[in-house]
Amino acid sequence: MQPLTLFTLPGSYAFCRLHPDGHIPHWALLGDDFVSLTRTRDELSVVCLQSNVPAEAQAERGWRCIKVEGPFDFSVSGVHASLALPLAEANISVMAIATYETDHLLLKEQDLEPAIAVLTKAGHTFRTE
Template identity: 45%
Template structure:
């Protein structure tokens, strides 16, 4: 399987709000954002510049988009990206959508991450 990824422009943040918090309008902007709710939390991934002060957040993420769509029956798509990153000692935050996957890595490790992915035979397009 030949995979292509793109580096999305901008710095991303992963934020945590309490589980009953309404979906914040500040998060619903930009090329990529996602909101997930569980019984324990409301998680938001969006451009770091959009996150207001006082929100529990971790900034400094770069976002890599896998070029999909991928059939649900296709196996190993995300693993083919995560395994080279694991082998390079790079932590990730993964998000899946209906069509594709996004992998966030620390911005300070983006060059190392793209090098590891290219070495594993994946194509990485730098759009940042």
């Protein structure tokens, strides 16, 4: 896998667990950087800007998002592994979410700077928007 270009999205994110039969709340869709919605029979999971999440919502707060500059063809392999493996070796946990065009890595706020250092050392490049 060749080196990837990455950038950090502004703001903090939260993972929210909602009732599986519930409606997607309006607050989940506010903002224009990144939102992820996943429904299973057990839950409706929403990842969105933390500032949009009501205080009473069941949520894991304090996440930052690293986006891989894409798009990638579906046949390209190793994108996630080239990021997750060096982070795992550095004991940095990530939650990965893939979209049609690219990958996003969410990690706890305190792990952002160490993750940038690890991924840069692994040969990836960070750019500013």
